Amino acid sequence: MKEKVRFLGLDVHAETIAVAIAEPDGAVRSLGTIANREESILKLIKKLGPVERLRACYEAGPTGYVLYWQLVELGVECAVIAPTLVPMKAGDRVKTDRRDALKLARSHRSGDLTSVWVPNGDSEALRDLVRARHRLSKFLLRAGQRPAQGVKAWTLSYLTWVRQIRFTQVAQESTRLSSQPKAAAATGVEGPAFLFGFSPNPRLNLPKLRAASACRNILQSPPASCPWFPAGISPRSADRTRCIPRTERRSSNTRTC
Secondary structure (H helix, E strand, O other), X not given: OHHXXXXXXXXXXXXXXXXXXXXXXXXXXXXXXXXXXXXXHHHHHHHHOOHHHEEXXXXXXXXXXXXXXXXXXXXXXXXXXXXXXXXXOOOOOOOOHHHHHHHHHXXXXXXXXXXXOOOOXXXXXXXXXXXXXXXXXXXXXXXXXXXXOOOOOOOHHXXXXXXXXXXXXHHHHHHHHHOOOOOHHHHOOOOHHHHHOOOOOHHHOHHHHHHHOOOOOOOOOOOOOOOOOOOOOOHHHHHOOOOEOHHHOOOOOOOEO
16 A cells, blocks of 8 residues: 555645645656635545545645645645755755645655644644734834833733723724724623633633743733632642743742643
8 A cells, every 4th residue: 555655745825735746656746736725625635536545745834734634634644844854956946836846745755854743723722822912012012012010911900901002093003903802792701811712611711821821921910819710729829830931940840841
């Protein structure tokens, strides 16, 4: 079965995907370009034959891991490749979508590619939270907006201050509004609970609190009476088990990321 495996190289962009395939007999050929849409991907996989004989790969990039999960759902084994570790020939400076797809298919067949770790849904959601908070903090910094002295970032007091900010410039005010979803009332979760993506069920929030504390010291901020903090678990006791970067480790009873 191994010698009959076909290796699929995909050069992925926002709207298109350049496709190439390395056949078992050694031939490597381009299959053209398809739209980066679920129905086009499904049509391509059906055309290429049994999914058990397909091994797909594409470079990690701004399109994320949507294609990876689509292929896995279809039963295709897929690898997301580290772009900086793709082997290149000396002097090969011509770069097109077609050539990149051919190179991926050829290198995937020869085992010369290095794959990256693909995060699950929870990890990817936490990454999105960190990115969104980073963009918002830098936007406020450029606008000269700073919280009162003593207010720590991303605590309840900080988020209350963010919601009270107003800008005179229409574009800046639109940016502020776009960073603060208005659907909190519809979800039944108030304020920071909605911004953090916490569940109305307090017992489901502790794992998220511990994970998010790796990015910022969230667990020190909620009061003991906070409705989205698990009952019977105080912020101080939860903070003893929080996950923090290794560079901030101070005692042996603190787990590291």
